[in-house]
Amino acid sequence: MEEIYKRFERDRFAKLCGMKIEEIRGGYARTSMVVEDRHLNGVDICQGGAIFTLADLAFACASNSHGPVAVSINITMAFLEAVKEGETLIAEAREISLHKRIAMYEMEVRSGEKTVSRLTGTVYRKA
Secondary structure, three states: OHHHHHHHHOOHHHHHOOOEEEEEEOOEEEEEEEOOHHHEOOOOOEOHHHHHHHHHHHHHHHHOOOOOOEEEEEEEEEEOOOOOOOOEEEEEEEEEEEOOOEEEEEEEEEEOOEEEEEEEEEEEEOO
16 A cells, blocks of 8 residues: 555645645545635635545545556546635545446545535556
8 A cells, every 4th residue: 555655645736736645545545635725716716626636636546546557537526515715625535346447436525514526436447
């Protein structure tokens, strides 16, 4: 698992966005980010792309937790609640199906008790 942490600790875009990896274990990952001014859009709520990137980081960590490189081939996302500056976002990714080449995951982004977004994603697992 240490190799997976090292791989994603090098994620330059996630670092630029202020995202942190909290936990990785087989088929699961949790990431976090405090929403800052740099994450806000023109109407002063968190840019959807920032929320997506946080969930995508959790998805990448969870889907790569078994060792082979896994790359996303599809993600769908629903935004459920707006997020304001100062809120801490937690994204969790959970494996729901794992096969030799294809795996599926569910992701949820929360701020406290509030569910901000829900996502599903599919990865292709390289040999």
